[in-house]
Amino acid sequence: MFYKNGVLMGGMKILSRACMALVFAIAANVFAEDVVAMASNGSAVILHDNGRWEYHQNNSRIRDVRESAIPEDAKFNVMVEYESPDRVRKNVRLAMEAEYATEQEIRDSLRAVPQGGYIYFQVKTSQIKKGFPRKLTYSLYDGGKKPIFTKTAYDTEAVPSEQRGVSNLMVVPVYGHPKSNVMLARVQARDGMETLDIDIPVR
Numbered sequence: 447m448f449y450k451n452g453v454l455m456g457g458m459k460i461l462s463r464a465c466m467a468l469v470f471a472i473a474a475n476v477f478a479e480d481v482v483a484m485a486s487n488g489s490a491v492i493l494h495d496n497g498r499w500e501y502h503q504n505n506s507r508i509r510d511v512r513e514s515a516i517p518e519d520a521k522f523n524v525m526v527e528y529e530s531p532d533r534v535r536k537n538v539r540l541a542m543e544a545e546y547a548t549e550q551e552i553r554d555s556l557r558a559v560p561q562g563g564y565i566y567f568q569v570k571t572s573q574i575k576k577g578f579p580r581k582l583t584y585s586l587y588d589g590g591k592k593p594i595f596t597k598t599a600y601d602t603e604a605v606p607s608e609q610r611g612v613s614n615l616m617v618v619p620v621y622g623h624p625k626s627n628v629m630l631a632r633v634q635a636r637d638g639m640e641t642l643d644i645d646i647p648v649r
Contacts, residue, residue: 523573524615526631526644527566534559562620565631565646571613574601583634584616589626624648 535556542552567584579600585593595618604613620629629646 523570524633524642524644525568525612526646527568528646528648529564529566530648531559531561531563534563560619560621562622562624562648565618565620565629566607566614567616567618567631567633568607568612569601569604569615571604571606571611574604574613576602580635582615583632584618585632585634586618586620587630587632588624589629593632594620594622 538555538559539552542555547555565586579602581598581600583596583598586595588594597616599616601615604615606612607614627647627649629648631644631646633642633644634640
């Protein structure tokens with residue numbers, strides 16, 4: 447574990463899981479822009495970025511990026527974890543008491559705990575490919591149309607968590623009390639062309 451602004455960070459064992467891992471298939475830097483899909487009549491068609499489509503006629507320049515055709519190492523399983531402020535405070539106190547901190551030092555650290563806790567965007571470390579960085583935008587919504595947090599970063603900037611084989615893509619402190627019972631975490635790739643929304647129960 448480590449401290450940031452007097453607050454204990456990285457305690458993966460103390461997190462409550464907000465959702466199961468979801469498949470976020472990212473084809474950036476790997477596949478062509480055009481997509482081969484299956485029409486309702488069973489015919490293969492080519493879907494172009496500009497909305498135009500045509501029947502597939504063995505065009506060698508077109509790559510099939512249907513989910514079933516995407517290799518496992520090109521898929522990206524994003525997870526979101528929520529750590530409540532009460533749980534943060536409890537573990538800050540336990541850790542500092544173990545280090546024989548004074549009561550005043552402990553209280554000072556507890557005052558720095560975000561009122562809404564922490565949101566962790568995570569991924570299995572094995573899915574991060576140094577040669578193919580993924581540019582991702584992370585956003586957090588608290589019931590409104592405008593995000594209370596948004597930031598863009600590459601997955602190669604992720605840092606290892608305390609959970610073996612899992613890295614933190616982004617750690618978001620929620621400074622105010624959540625207004626809604628369920629917050630929305632959003633991950634976007636390819637400049638918003640691919641979006642993953644995850645509900646986060648916070649109460």
